[in-house]
Amino acid sequence: MKDQKKLITVNGRVITLTLIIIVIFIAMSIIKGELFYARSNIQAIFSNLSYDLLLACGMTFVLILGGIDLSVGSILAFVGVIVTLLLQKGMAVPLAILIGLSSSIVLGAINGGLVAKFNIAPFIATLGTMSILRGICYVLTSGYFIANLPVAYTKIARGSMAGIPNKILISLTIMAVLAVLSTRIRGFKQMYYVGGNAQAAFLSGIPVVKTTLLGYVISGLMAGIAAILMTSTLGMGQAGFGLSFETKAIAAAVIGGANMHGGEGSFLGTALGVILVALVNNVFIMFNGSPNWSVGISGIILLLAAAVDIIRVKSQTRSEARK
Amino acid sequence: MKSGKWKGLLLKVNLHYLVLAVLILVLVLGMSIKSKYFLTLANFDVLVNNYIMEAIMALGMTMVIISGGIDLSIAGILPFTAIIFAKMMTSGMNIPLAMIISLLVAMGIGFINNELRSKLNLYPMVVTLSTSLILKSINLVLTGGTVIAKFPASFKKIGMFKPLGITLSCWIYIILAVLFLYFSKNNKRFIQVFFVGGNAEAAKLSGMNTEAVYRFVYVMSAFLAGLAGILSTTVYNSASFSFGQGVELRVITAVAIGGTSMTQGGIGSIAGTMLGTLFLAIVYNAFVMSGMSTYYENVVTGGMLIVAILLSEGIRKIKLKQTQETLK
Amino acid sequence: MSLLEVRKINKSFGSNKVLTDVSISFEAGEIHSIVGENGAGKSTLMKIIGGIHSCDSGEILVDGHPVQIHSPIDAFKHGIGIVHQELSIAGNMTVAQNVFVNREPTNKWGFINWTELYEKTNAEFEKIGVKIDPKVPAGSLSVGMQQIVEIVKILSQNVKILIMDEPTSALSDKEVDHLFQLLKKLKAKGTLIIFISHKLKEITYLSDRVSVLRDGRFIGTLDRENMQIPKIINMMVGRNIDQLYPEKGKKGDQKEVFRLEHGSGKGKFTDVSFRLYAGEITGMFGLVGSGRTELAYSIFGADRLDQGTMYLNGEKYEAKSPIKAIEMGIGYLSEDRKNLGLFLDMSVKDNTVVTILQKLCNKLSFLNDQQAADQTKGYIGELQIHPEDCLLSKVKNLSGGNQQKVLLAKWLVSQPKLLIVDEPTRGVDVGAKSMIHFMLRKLADQGMAILMISSELPEIIGLSDKVIVMHEGRCKGVLENVDLTEEEIMTCAFREEEDVI
Numbered sequence A: 001m002k003d004q005k006k007l008i009t010v011n012g013r014v015i016t017l018t019l020i021i022i023v024i025f026i027a028m029s030i031i032k033g034e035l036f037y038a039r040s041n042i043q044a045i046f047s048n049l050s051y052d053l054l055l056a057c058g059m060t061f062v063l064i065l066g067g068i069d070l071s072v073g074s075i076l077a078f079v080g081v082i083v084t085l086l087l088q089k090g091m092a093v094p095l096a097i098l099i100g101l102s103s104s105i106v107l108g109a110i111n112g113g114l115v116a117k118f119n120i121a122p123f124i125a126t127l128g129t130m131s132i133l134r135g136i137c138y139v140l141t142s143g144y145f146i147a148n149l150p151v152a153y154t155k156i157a158r159g160s161m162a163g164i165p166n167k168i169l170i171s172l173t174i175m176a177v178l179a180v181l182s183t184r185i186r187g188f189k190q191m192y193y194v195g196g197n198a199q200a201a202f203l204s205g206i207p208v209v210k211t212t213l214l215g216y217v218i219s220g221l222m223a224g225i226a227a228i229l230m231t232s233t234l235g236m237g238q239a240g241f242g243l244s245f246e247t248k249a250i251a252a253a254v255i256g257g258a259n260m261h262g263g264e265g266s267f268l269g270t271a272l273g274v275i276l277v278a279l280v281n282n283v284f285i286m287f288n289g290s291p292n293w294s295v296g297i298s299g300i301i302l303l304l305a306a307a308v309d310i311i312r313v314k315s316q317t318r319s320e321a322r323k
Numbered sequence B: 001m002k003s004g005k006w007k008g009l010l011l012k013v014n015l016h017y018l019v020l021a022v023l024i025l026v027l028v029l030g031m032s033i034k035s036k037y038f039l040t041l042a043n044f045d046v047l048v049n050n051y052i053m054e055a056i057m058a059l060g061m062t063m064v065i066i067s068g069g070i071d072l073s074i075a076g077i078l079p080f081t082a083i084i085f086a087k088m089m090t091s092g093m094n095i096p097l098a099m100i101i102s103l104l105v106a107m108g109i110g111f112i113n114n115e116l117r118s119k120l121n122l123y124p125m126v127v128t129l130s131t132s133l134i135l136k137s138i139n140l141v142l143t144g145g146t147v148i149a150k151f152p153a154s155f156k157k158i159g160m161f162k163p164l165g166i167t168l169s170c171w172i173y174i175i176l177a178v179l180f181l182y183f184s185k186n187n188k189r190f191i192q193v194f195f196v197g198g199n200a201e202a203a204k205l206s207g208m209n210t211e212a213v214y215r216f217v218y219v220m221s222a223f224l225a226g227l228a229g230i231l232s233t234t235v236y237n238s239a240s241f242s243f244g245q246g247v248e249l250r251v252i253t254a255v256a257i258g259g260t261s262m263t264q265g266g267i268g269s270i271a272g273t274m275l276g277t278l279f280l281a282i283v284y285n286a287f288v289m290s291g292m293s294t295y296y297e298n299v300v301t302g303g304m305l306i307v308a309i310l311l312s313e314g315i316r317k318i319k320l321k322q323t324q325e326t327l328k
Numbered sequence C: 001m002s003l004l005e006v007r008k009i010n011k012s013f014g015s016n017k018v019l020t021d022v023s024i025s026f027e028a029g030e031i032h033s034i035v036g037e038n039g040a041g042k043s044t045l046m047k048i049i050g051g052i053h054s055c056d057s058g059e060i061l062v063d064g065h066p067v068q069i070h071s072p073i074d075a076f077k078h079g080i081g082i083v084h085q086e087l088s089i090a091g092n093m094t095v096a097q098n099v100f101v102n103r104e105p106t107n108k109w110g111f112i113n114w115t116e117l118y119e120k121t122n123a124e125f126e127k128i129g130v131k132i133d134p135k136v137p138a139g140s141l142s143v144g145m146q147q148i149v150e151i152v153k154i155l156s157q158n159v160k161i162l163i164m165d166e167p168t169s170a171l172s173d174k175e176v177d178h179l180f181q182l183l184k185k186l187k188a189k190g191t192l193i194i195f196i197s198h199k200l201k202e203i204t205y206l207s208d209r210v211s212v213l214r215d216g217r218f219i220g221t222l223d224r225e226n227m228q229i230p231k232i233i234n235m236m237v238g239r240n241i242d243q244l245y246p247e248k249g250k251k252g253d254q255k256e257v258f259r260l261e262h263g264s265g266k267g268k269f270t271d272v273s274f275r276l277y278a279g280e281i282t283g284m285f286g287l288v289g290s291g292r293t294e295l296a297y298s299i300f301g302a303d304r305l306d307q308g309t310m311y312l313n314g315e316k317y318e319a320k321s322p323i324k325a326i327e328m329g330i331g332y333l334s335e336d337r338k339n340l341g342l343f344l345d346m347s348v349k350d351n352t353v354v355t356i357l358q359k360l361c362n363k364l365s366f367l368n369d370q371q372a373a374d375q376t377k378g379y380i381g382e383l384q385i386h387p388e389d390c391l392l393s394k395v396k397n398l399s400g401g402n403q404q405k406v407l408l409a410k411w412l413v414s415q416p417k418l419l420i421v422d423e424p425t426r427g428v429d430v431g432a433k434s435m436i437h438f439m440l441r442k443l444a445d446q447g448m449a450i451l452m453i454s455s456e457l458p459e460i461i462g463l464s465d466k467v468i469v470m471h472e473g474r475c476k477g478v479l480e481n482v483d484l485t486e487e488e489i490m491t492c493a494f495r496e497e498e499d500v501i
Helices: A001-032 A040-049 A051-064 A072-088 A093-116 A124-140 A153-159 A164-183 A188-194 A198-203 A208-234 A245-255 A265-286 A291-322 B001-012 B015-034 B043-050 B052-066 B073-091 B095-119 B122-144 B153-160 B166-187 B188-197 B202-204 B210-238 B247-258 B268-291 B296-327 C042-049 C072-077 C095-099 C114-127 C143-155 C173-188 C201-206 C229-237 C291-302 C322-327 C337-341 C348-356 C369-382 C400-412 C430-445 C457-463 C486-494
Strands: C002-015 C016-026 C031-035 C057-062 C065-067 C080-083 C161-165 C192-195 C211-214 C217-223 C256-264 C269-277 C283-287 C307-312 C315-317 C328-333 C420-423 C447-456 C464-472 C474-480
Touching: A001 A265, A001 C143, A040 C072, A051 A072, A051 A188, A051 A208, A051 A265, A051 B247, A072 A093, A072 A124, A072 A208, A072 A245, A093 A124, A093 A153, A093 A208, A093 B052, A124 B247, A124 B296, A153 A208, A164 A245, A164 A265, A164 C095, A188 A198, A188 A208, A188 C348, A198 A208, A198 C337, A245 A265, A245 A291, A245 B122, A245 B202, A265 A291, A291 B122, B001 C369, B015 B296, B015 C420, B043 B052, B043 B166, B043 B268, B043 B296, B052 B073, B052 B122, B052 B188, B052 B210, B052 B247, B073 B095, B073 B122, B073 B210, B073 C143, B073 C269, B095 B122, B095 B210, B153 B210, B153 C211, B166 B188, B166 B210, B166 C002, B166 C430, B188 B202, B188 C283, B188 C400, B202 B210, B202 C464, B268 B296, B268 C211, B268 C217, B296 C042, B296 C322, C002 C042, C016 C042, C016 C337, C031 C042, C031 C322, C042 C161, C042 C229, C057 C192, C072 C080, C072 C369, C095 C114, C095 C143, C114 C143, C143 C161, C143 C173, C143 C201, C192 C256, C201 C229, C217 C229, C229 C486, C256 C291, C269 C283, C269 C291, C283 C457, C291 C322, C291 C328, C291 C447, C322 C328, C337 C400, C348 C369, C348 C400, C369 C400, C400 C430, C420 C464, C430 C447, C430 C474, C447 C457, C474 C486
Parallel strands: C016 C217, C031 C192, C031 C211, C080 C161, C161 C192, C269 C474, C283 C447, C283 C464, C328 C420, C420 C447
Antiparallel strands: C002 C016, C002 C057, C057 C065, C211 C217, C256 C269, C256 C307, C307 C315, C464 C474
């Protein structure tokens, strides 16, 4: 009985999110008609989706650990700048990508080290690295675009297979793989334990520091991959890329069922959360016409998601107390 | 025996202030050797006015962090207040009235921050990050991305008002700093903040209204951010959505450098924050003097935030050890 | 008429009955101690009087009038103050600020009148004849002095009933002496002092009367003439063994699994030596604060030994981390199930296999979920965890007894050679308790060495082959369990330093 009930609640969120997304789609199609379901608008909705998916996926791991990573937007910009600069200098595409991804791993490890080794509160540590990296980006570029990238690079994300853009394929694949692995690979599974109860995890022989490092490394790496997809798509690097992407990622993950206290998170939920955030943004813009709202919407959604999450946990504990 | 005496002395002197004071001295000395302009009145003016808004807001942020929270929303409140104040003023409203209304609105945002935090049981970081983002969007929408200028002539005079050659913002900071220094040691409400941050449960058991204490710090922080917003309009004779970008980070960094603990509430001081702000201002000024790009500011701020936390936690551990040793 | 009287107090936490019809009366100007084993209900009774818990039924009378106490503030109104075991001193505030926290003398603008504050603080300290500079930060004082600050903070609120919960656990002998002088002075002024302690010597030295609680019931009150330690012990433990314990193991070949020589750590335990043998359950008896959990942590690598050597299977063993300890075949079932043991929001399966994740992985560190499920199902069956289909249920949805079984299963899957169980049956119903006892014996019979830390004497006597008696961080003796009685163990724990051979 209890097992069944649990399955329903887990799927409950996925079903609810799917329903909400469908309802918004239908409602918007009726209200705005052609304007909404035109190819250009759908493309607009999905234009940032591949990056958001990756970042939110990394964020889900960090939230499962009971942490938070505010630096993902800056890591994205940093890796983008590094890779495009190297390419501009004539470096071979694979090597530049390799260096870019490695640097994202190192940056993630620094975040993880500050949190796990030096016990700095995650949001303060990543707030610090967020600012440092963004600053370095501006220093490196002096605020200019880095363009004129080789075609070998730009075609990575611009190409498509069976009508689906490569970048969407790449991020969906990565996301799906990580989602499937998240409960099957030991290192990933250990994150649930650390986020669920770090003390008990330590006393059960789980390498808490290593596991925490891994979580932040993945988050960094996801931002690195997103950076490559983004610079490849746009054909340039810029210091301002990825600004406040972290909020969208956190909001999407929390909507999708990640618990801000750690120990819980659903990758399918996160994916739906990303779509919902993108959709709501689009709806807002359709009615208001001003893209100025996009950051604010992330804020509102984050607040709502966090509030709904807390209320859910509260009502759960209340119903248990009644038992 | 001698080392024992030393340790005793170290316990009495606040190690943190000492380190900071020495660092500031070294910086000032180094810079004045390197550049003959460093110790000029003109540069002093630049140094002070560059970080005056941060200095004002750091006072409030110190109390928020001592209470165990954080306020990221000041980066949204500062430009928001500046904008609504400018809008009211340019539409012909009486200037003092516009100021009062703007400040009340700012305090209202602080109030909302705290309500969301307490009623929905959310992390202060999440709440204030969200309100900050929402306000930033509102700021963009209100201004349409342009700068509001064309203030009445009577207002421009305020910016020119410089008694004893010191700017209005600076005067206000001096007054506020003295008040905060005194209040944080002598006023019951301020002292409650330390108790609540140190151990909220114990504070409750002593009959304290902890909710009122939290409300106080968030409203106070928002009020100071609003004040900084209005002062910014007097400095630039305009209001823009781009005011206060990244200001929350600089403010938090100043507070962290000042030795207020980011890991546990109840520990910190206004005096430390004032020293921290001064330190940050001098470092930034040194960068500008050395002709380095202002883009370095972000790098330096973030780096110092992390180093400051590592250092002050380290100093705290040393002190704890010493205390335990002397007690033995 | 008594100053304070409790009548027929009943209290349950969930299905766990903690106090049953407890009635005690307390007089003004006496030091009245409450003693009992862990879980006898002393602290709960005090928390009810102090307004932290409320009772299910019963009455509290102050000066003969029934009173309603629902919060610590209510308690203060009736002149009742508690000094808790954990100090609530704010270390970086001054002594005076701590004493008058939230009651500082202020002007109408909320500014503190320092002269008045210091005068008032000095006056409070003068009342009890102690000199402490009210201007120094409270954190710079010794723990003993901090405790006195805490007491003065309570006394300054016109308290006539002072409850002290284990006040001496963190104090040095000299500080304890000081505290007792102070309590006697207060008593002479007519204050009622209710004193809770595990240290019977202190109690007989200090108290005018002693009331004994056992299993949540009031057993009796002794006055000074009848206050002998053996008598108190008898009242504390004299109970019928209403539970069946498994038969003791047969004496095997005494193969030593673990040996600790002169272990000391963190000032919590000093110079402790003992051996553990395969096939034996060694009980470790000690009350709270005896250093037993800290000792277990050091063996398990969660803490470091400051001094001493450990041997595992005859070879020198250094406890570097729990990971290492588990690899070496040691398990540690923690006493705090909810905070240190289980992952409440995760499934029974996840909780069970946490210690063997590595073994469940192939070379690419993919987890074998089927194997995890099979292993867990095995233990669900063997330990009779209910409900039977709980494999994927969240652990927090199970009852206390079943949670404890999951905790045990988590260690059994790792197949340790040495299993340390810390209060293995705390907060568990009788059925599950018995089940766990039989399981432990079965494991020992299969050749495991088990160290069972417990403060429940019947459990220690019923289950152990040998008993290590710990008291205040020292090993007071290792007793062979041949018709051992509770009195013998208690006497061993409380015997004087000189008697230890």
